[in-house]
Amino acid sequence: MISEAKRLLVIGNASKAARRSAIKALLWSCSFQPGDKLMLLGVLRKVNNRSGYRSKMDLSSIFGANQKTVQDELAVKKKEYINDGEINSLSQKCKISGIEFHIEVQQAGDSPREVAVRAARDFGATWVILDKHMKKDKVYLMEQLPCRISVVKHNNAIKDLQQMRVTVDPDVKRISRDAACGSHGNEEFQNPVCSVCRNRRPKIGWKRNFTFEELQAATEGFSAKNFIAQSTFGFLYRGELNGLKIVVKQMKSTSFQQEEFTSSFSALSGARHENLAVLLGICSEGNHRILVYEYICNRSLEFHLSEYLLGRSLIRPLNWDQRMKIAFGAAKGLKYLHENDIVHGKFRPSNILLTHDHEARVGNFGLSTVEHGASFFSSGATFGKLVYYAPEYAELGKASTKTDCFAFGVMLLQLITGLGTADPILRGKNLVRWARPLLKDRNYPGLLDQRIGDSYDIHQLFWIIRVAEKCLKKNPHSRISMEKHECRWSPHWAT
Incomplete structure (x- = not known):
């Protein structure tokens, strides 16, 4: 049974009718309470143009589908959702249980991920679930949305990518102090404090991007006295941000483009477990490619x-x-x-x-x-x-x-x-x-x-x-x- 959600937004590819089976199975497995809200959003990426070929939903292109064709296709797809037997049964079940249920089909335009972000914000989603086709946009959605985000795996199981983030003051000192002291109500790891040296772990859900300036300050200019070791992938330094002890890894390779670096390591930063050294965040300013980890007190x-x-x-x-x-x-x-x-x-x-x-x-x-x-x-x-x-x-x-x-x-x-x-x-x-x-x-x-x-x-x-x-x-x-x-x-x- 999937945990309860107050405002659940499920986003799927409206162009792929075959993909709806996983979404429907997912919706039936969810647990809701009266007053909860559920929206099924189909994102239409391609339509059939007058020549019979599939066209992307790029209205700015002379080769894209025209607006009349788009509107007709949106209406057809929404009707398909509404007339689907299982979805219709789910709608009736929600109505009886006092749960708001909505179906929307929107055009993807130039950017399907922007459509998803805008829909989540307008809906006030507390939980967003992506079908397999939307998985490639997960990093962008995690950066833009503070809510819980999950993806449907190949076996139709749910994989959490991100838990609900608490919005904090952007001031660096306050963020760092909150991370160390745990003031935002985030869940703690078991045994969060070392019984010998009293080093405290950050909260489970705490992560963010770092500026090069603050990492430079935290390591005292990447000074020799804070140097820990050289690894295959980079140089390690210890640092401290207002009481929060960290380990800063300067990557040797600068061949990563900024978007590629962010995409590659944002997914890893979502890994949270008692027995993992947590990747707290990254810095990708200019040519800098830096990873920031929690500090573990007793070496390797x-x-x-x-x-x-x-x-x-x-x-x-x-x-x-x-x-x-x-x-x-x-x-x-x-x-x-x-x-x-x-x-x-x-x-x-x-x-x-x-x-x-x-x-x-x-x-x-x-x-x-x-x-x-x-x-x-x-x-x-x-x-x-x-x-x-x-x-x-x-x-x-x-x-x-x-x-x-x-x-x-x-x-x-x-x-x-x-x-x-x-x-x-x-x-x-x-x-x-x-x-x-x-x-x-x-x-x-x-x-x-x-x-x-x-x-x-x-x-x-x-x-x-x-x-x-x-x-x-x-x-x-x-x-x-x-x-x-x-x-x-x-x-x-x-x-």
């Missing part, structure tokens, strides 16, 4: 594994419960991405960020799928990093949910063994090749990091090794999927 899993392996006394090795908590959190984050059609592309310990409570936040998701030229052959992969690439990715250079799954299995091996991907113990082999004989012979004690001692749970050990084996199948079709198997992980692992 790679840091904790490598510091431990180097034997440095500044950090304690992760105990068994902490490792299981990290594995479970990372699995949930990756599952969310895959359920929302986002391929991570570079899942590895360096992109699993941790709090002092060992809550895992998966970061840098989706970058390899939108960055120009990012592939196995051009990503600067070193020997140690090659182990994360599935066989088919090494061959074809194409990331998928299955290649993510393979990388997840490698990460599990590291948590189990405590080994780096190029540890001297491996004697020149990569971690996966070294582990396969032990997995085949079920020599699980030979895999386990002996420095854990006897603090591990034997059932958890056997289960996590089984999961790792299924992730590391050479045939991608034989691997598990995060969507199906993450939910089978026992929640009591996350202590």
Whole structure:
């Protein structure tokens, strides 16, 4: 059952009668209350002109359809909606239940997305649902409308793109303070404050575009003292906007055009989950291409594994419960991405960020799928990093949910063994090749990091090794999927 909506606007392509089946099924599944309002808007993009050819609804063009033809076609399409048996039944149901139901068919003109935005504003929509044909306009609609926005997927399920945004004062200081303190009534993540350092997460629904000037100020001119690291895709700096700690990533590539950059990363900024490092917004002024993330306080899993392996006394090795908590959190984050059609592309310990409570936040998701030229052959992969690439990715250079799954299995091996991907113990082999004989012979004690001692749970050990084996199948079709198997992980692992 879809959640209630006070003013629901459903926008579809009136030129495609076959697409109405999904919209009708959707409308019947919605829950309404007396006084709610529902509008079904058909956007007519093309009409038959006098020559019998389909013409775009561009009235400014000498090749477009004339106004008489347009009006006739609009009337025909609206009649089709009204006379549709299921829609008519829905209309009667709404009338009996005290729900206002309207049907509108409008011409697309030069810009169907402008028609959609104008209709949503005129209607005062609190929720807009787009059919599959309108999906390509989602980024523009998300920028223009503060209401909840969803899209109908291929299986007729609903995918939320944006929750209702709260309008705030445009003053930068006030916005930043509200984001940090959570004054706008937005929903909070679970465990929003680190129990050790008291770092607070932004509210779930908070995001916006940034100016280069304010990011420059937040990082003190991208100063050396705020420099964190250099990654495949850019340079990372820590910053602060009136109490809100952020991480600013300057992208190396400036080949993105402004609209392309906005389109590519606005969709990623809508991803919100307990176990994701949230992309708060972007800056695309001039030649600047910058991503702004929430700050995660306790570095990456790679840091904790490598510091431990180097034997440095500044950090304690992760105990068994902490490792299981990290594995479970990372699995949930990756599952969310895959359920929302986002391929991570570079899942590895360096992109699993941790709090002092060992809550895992998966970061840098989706970058390899939108960055120009990012592939196995051009990503600067070193020997140690090659182990994360599935066989088919090494061959074809194409990331998928299955290649993510393979990388997840490698990460599990590291948590189990405590080994780096190029540890001297491996004697020149990569971690996966070294582990396969032990997995085949079920020599699980030979895999386990002996420095854990006897603090591990034997059932958890056997289960996590089984999961790792299924992730590391050479045939991608034989691997598990995060969507199906993450939910089978026992929640009591996350202590």
